[in-house]
Amino acid sequence: MKTFDDLYAELREKSISRPEGSGTVAQLDAGVHAIGKKIVEEAAEVWMAAEYQTDAETAEEISQLLYHLQVLMVAKGLTPADVYRYL
Numbered sequence: 001m002k003t004f005d006d007l008y009a010e011l012r013e014k015s016i017s018r019p020e021g022s023g024t025v026a027q028l029d030a031g032v033h034a035i036g037k038k039i040v041e042e043a044a045e046v047w048m049a050a051e052y053q054t055d056a057e058t059a060e061e062i063s064q065l066l067y068h069l070q071v072l073m074v075a076k077g078l079t080p081a082d083v084y085r086y087l
């Protein structure tokens with residue numbers, strides 16, 4: 001099972017190797033403004049899923065929100081450690 005840190009390492013590597021067809025690379029190229037909009041959209045989907053959908057669907061939406069937060073972290077050059085210090 002993939003962890004938060006595993007996914008971050010994968011996304012960071014993709015930002016460097018820039019493989020063909022990577023959605024992450026496309027998001028990074030779209031920029032912080034576009035990534036931020038995606039985060040807001042995914043956050044709303046988490047909220048709606050929590051109120052009206054199943055626990056499994058809510059968990060899936062949360063995973064997508066975490067993914068997009070990580071894309072923003074990579075775009076800004078922030079590491080998990082930069083975030084963990086505030087937890």
Ligand SMILES: N=c1c2ncn([C@@H]3O[C@H](COP(=O)(O)OP(=O)(O)OP(=O)(O)O)[C@@H](O)[C@H]3O)c2ncn1[C@@H]1O[C@H](COP(=O)(O)O)[C@@H](O)[C@H]1O
Binds near residue numbers: 010011025067
């Ligand atoms: N975990 C994710 C992940 N979660 C969410 N997403 C993206 O976020 C989108 C969320 O989808 P929605 O359900 O909101 O659907 P949507 O609005 O139709 O999506 P879009 O039209 O905006 O793409 C998905 O289409 C994916 O593009 C993810 N994309 C990639 N990953 C993982 O990231 C890694 C790198 O992926 P690539 O860069 O694509 O190789 C791989 O391990 C992937 O499994």
